[in-house]
Structure formats: C-alpha cells, structure tokens
Amino acid sequence: MNKILIVDDEPNNRILLQEILEDFEECGTRLLYAADGAEALDIIQKEKPDIVFLDIMLPEIGGFEVCHTIKHKPGMEKVFIVILTANSQEADKRKAAELKADMYITKPFKAKVIVDVVNEVLGTAIGK
Amino acid sequence: MKRFNMLEKIINMINGWIYKKVNRGNTKNSFENRVSQHLLFNSLNSVISLCRKDPDAAADLVGEISTYLQRSLEDKAVLIPLAEELEHAISYINIQKARFPDRLKIEQDIDVNLQCLLPAFTLQPIIDNAIRHGVLKRNNGGTVSISIKKLPDFVRFSVKDDGEGMDAGQQALLFKSCHSRNSLYKINNVLKKVGFKGLHVESRRTVGTLIAFEIPVDN
Numbered sequence: 001m002n003k004i005l006i007v008d009d010e011p012n013n014r015i016l017l018q019e020i021l022e023d024f025e026e027c028g029t030r031l032l033y034a035a036d037g038a039e040a041l042d043i044i045q046k047e048k049p050d051i052v053f054l055d056i057m058l059p060e061i062g063g064f065e066v067c068h069t070i071k072h073k074p075g076m077e078k079v080f081i082v083i084l085t086a087n088s089q090e091a092d093k094r095k096a097a098e099l100k101a102d103m104y105i106t107k108p109f110k111a112k113v114i115v116d117v118v119n120e121v122l123g124t125a126i127g128k
Numbered sequence: 129m130k131r132f133n134m135l136e137k138i139i140n141m142i143n144g145w146i147y148k149k150v151n152r153g154n155t156k157n158s159f160e161n162r163v164s165q166h167l168l169f170n171s172l173n174s175v176i177s178l179c180r181k182d183p184d185a186a187a188d189l190v191g192e193i194s195t196y197l198q199r200s201l202e203d204k205a206v207l208i209p210l211a212e213e214l215e216h217a218i219s220y221i222n223i224q225k226a227r228f229p230d231r232l233k234i235e236q237d238i239d240v241n242l243q244c245l246l247p248a249f250t251l252q253p254i255i256d257n258a259i260r261h262g263v264l265k266r267n268n269g270g271t272v273s274i275s276i277k278k279l280p281d282f283v284r285f286s287v288k289d290d291g292e293g294m295d296a297g298q299q300a301l302l303f304k305s306c307h308s309r310n311s312l313y314k315i316n317n318v319l320k321k322v323g324f325k326g327l328h329v330e331s332r333r334t335v336g337t338l339i340a341f342e343i344p345v346d347n
Contacts (some may be wrong), residue, residue, distance in 0.1 A: 009264070010170060010227050016177035036267050057166070059267045086169035108172040 002029040002122050003049040006064070007040040009058050009086070011108075012031075017053060017084075018110045023126050024118060037061025044070055044079060051121050053114075055094065056085040064099055071100040080121045084109065162200040162249065163170035164226075164256065168193070171223050179228070189226045195219035201310075206322060210276070214238070217252040224259055225270055230257065231269025238276045244283045246343050247318045253311040254287045254327075255340050262291025270336075278345065286340035294331040302329060312339070 004024070006017045014033050018025075025031050032047055034040035037058045044052060044066075052070075056063035063083065070076045083096045086107040096104045105113060115127045132312035171193050197215035221234055225312040255272065263270035273288045294302070303313045319341055331337040 002243060010174065011230070012174040012177035012227065013170070015181065019177070019180065040266075049174075059265055086166040086173070088165060088169070090251065107169045 002124075003032060003047055003051075004118065005032040005034060005040065005043055005047070005049040005052045007034045007037075007052060007063065007086065008055040009035050009111055010055075011035075011071075013055070016115065020114050021118065023115075024124070027124070029118075029122070037063065037066045038101060040066050041069060045077065046074075049079060051080045051082065051118060053084045056083060056087055064095060067096070067099045067101050071103070080084050082117060140183060142270075163197065167220075167223065167256075168197075170227060174227050185213060185226065185235070187258075189223065190218045190239055192226070194220040204248040206247060208248045210242055210244050210246060213246055213248065213251050215253055216249075220252045221255060227268060227339060228264065232263060233271040235273040236275075238274065238320060239278055242283060243286070244343050244345065247286050247315075247322055247324075250318065250341070251285060251287075257312060258287050258289035258291070258337065262289035262293070265292040280345075282344050284340060284342050286338060288335040288338040289337065291318040293333045293335045293337055295333045297330060299331055310325075315341075 002024075004021060008014050012065050012118065014035070017085060018031055018033075021029070022030060032043055035058075035116045038061050039052070040052070040058075041061065041088070043049070045046045054063045054066060058066075067081050069082065069117070070079055079101070080103075082103045082105055084105050084107065085092065085116050088106045093104050103117060105117075119125055119127075141243070159248075171189065175186050175189050175193070178189060179275050195215065196219040199212070225232055225234065253345075255274065258272045263272060268288045273286075275286045277285070299304065303316055312327060312329075320326050325342055326346070328340045
C-alpha cells in the first residue's frame with residue numbers, strides 16, 4: 001500500500017492536502033498526518049511513507065531537521081521528501097537542497113502540482 | 129480537481145494585486161519589510177481550504193487579509209493614531225487565529241476610547257513576535273495577552289506570551305540587527321528616534337516573554 005505523510009502545524013493546510021489527494025486515498029493510498037516534527041519523525045520511522053509533504057516552520061523540531069534526520073538514516077534515505085512552505089527565499093531553497101530534500105514547493109500551490117508530484121513518485125495516473 | 133481551479137484564479141488575482149501595489153511605488157524592500165510573505169502565502173492557502181468546509185470563514189479571512197494588506201502597504205505618517213495601528217494589529221491577529229484556532233489564544237485588555245499617536249508598525253510586529261517566536265514554537269500553543277492602558281503620564285502597551293521564552297544569551301542578541309527577531313531592533317530604534325523610551329523586555333526560557341513600551345499622553 002502506498003503511503004503519503006502530510007506534515008503541517010496548520011490544520012487548514014492538512015485539510016487542503018487531504019482534499020487534493022482524496023482521489024489517491026479512494027484508490028488505496030493511505031494518508032497520514034503529523035502536526036509537528038517529533039510526530040512526523042515517529043510516523044516516518046514506523047510507517048515508512050513513500051512521500052512526505054513537509055512544512056519547514058513546525059513547533060519543537062522544524063522541517064529542515066526532520067529532513068536531515070530522515071535523509072541520514074540508513075534505509076530511510078529513499079523517502080521522497082517534498083518541502084512545502086510559504087518561505088520563498090533562495091536561502092531556504094538552497095538549504096533544502098543541501099539537506100537532500102527531493103523537491104521544494106512554495107505556498108500557495110496549485111492542486112495540479114501536488115497531484116503531478118504524487119503521480120510521478122508513485123507511478124500512478126490518478127486525476128489526469 | 130476542478131473545484132480548485134476557481135480558487136486558484138482568485139489567489140492569482142490577489143497575488144496580481146499585491147505585485148501591482150509593489151510596482152506602484154512601494155519598493156520590493158519596503159514591501160518585504162511591511163508584509164510577512166510567510167503569513168500572506170499561508171493565509172491564502174487557508175482561504176483555499178476554508179472555501180470548501182466553511183465559506184463564511186473563508187470570506188471573513190479574505191476580509192482580514194485585505195485589511196492587513198491595505199494597512200501594511202499604505203503610506204503612513206511617522207506617528208499615526210492608535211485606532212489605525214490597532215486595526216492593523218487586530219486584522220493580523222484574526223488571520224493568525226483563523227490559521228491556528230486550537231493553539232492560539234488572545235487576551236485583550238484595551239481601552240478602546242484611548243487616543244494617542246504612536247509610530248506606525250510598532251504594535252503588530254511585537255504581537256507577531258509573541259505569536260511566531262513564542263506560542264507557536266510550542267506544540268500546544270499558548271496565550272498572548274495584549275494590554276493598552278492609560279496611566280497618569282503615558283499610555284503603556286504590553287504584549288505578554290506564555291510561550292518559548294528566551295535565555296539571557298538570546299536576549300542579549302535581541303537588539304542586534306542581524307538577529308532573526310530584528311523587527312524588535314527596528315521598533316526599538318524608531319521609538320527612540322521619535323523621542324520615546326525604547327522597548328522593555330522581560331523573558332524566561334520556557335516561561336514566556338513580556339515586551340512593553342510607553343507613549344507620553346500629551347504627544
């Protein structure tokens with residue numbers, strides 16, 4: 001079963017992604033949610049999701065730290081991490097690249113961009 | 129998917145309006161100084177989300193974002209009426225409350241009949257600091273208490289949070305321009321430049337932060 005983890009401390013953003021990805025959910029993909037970095041790390045290690053949509057500004061443990069931890073953990077480095085943030089500064093994009101995040105998308109985002117990323121990573125053709 | 133198309137058009141219209149505003153006189157630098165892009169873009173995402181589950185709340189949020197942008201981008205005198213600064217701060221607070229309804233509590237003790245002049249862009253950035261660097265750093269969030277009180281010789285503004293707080297080292301860096309909390313550095317300088325006392329800061333790690341300033345009554 002494919003799994004997608006949505007990590008955002010803002011409930012509206014989690015709901016929005018859930019709505020965008022509901023066609024995937026109906027086709028068997030499991031959507032998981034975390035509201036902070038510690039919860040995200042816990043879920044990633046237990047569930048090994050295929051894709052993580054990861055906000056940067058999270059309470060306690062930030063998104064960059066989550067990304068760094070996962071990408072340096074043996075066996076976890078293939079988790080596809082999409083940084084999904086309202087930070088559009090080049091410095092943040094460079095940092096994400098240095099931490100080996102697979103993609104950087106800025107908010108507000110287009111639903112199609114999210115759907116296309118998921119289709120590409122999971123090898124599906126949902127919503128097309 | 130289709131239902132998101134209209135929302136995205138609305139968001140693009142708002143973005144277009146912002147860029148027109150920037151090109152009409154506000155330099156990119158002043159735009160970035162006055163408007164938190166992080167807040168703006170996250171709020172627009174919230175609007176998209178709320179449009180479906182709670183259209184009335186979405187409409188309210190668009191109204192608050194509009195007020196916040198108008199107040200942020202309009203040309204202001206050095207000193208502005210309290211009511212004007214307060215409107216800017218309240219629109220900002222309402223945006224943040226819409227984004228974090230379960231983690232952000234705001235308490236207000238404000239004498240609404242008070243009249244005084246204060247430097248523009250002072251109150252809202254202090255509240256922003258309390259919210260972003262204080263309560264939202266914690267999983268469970270917290271409370272920001274805003275007080276504006278008339279005392280015999282001056283009006284006292286205070287913003288207190290029960291969030292992350294700062295240790296002595298962080299406080300020592302607070303009024304350095306290179307520090308991430310540099311909006312406080314700027315406010316401190318502006319207050320002093322117009323002849324008022326600077327910011328008063330009290331903070332304890334894991335307990336919270338109080339930031340206060342005073343404006344003479346007869347200004």
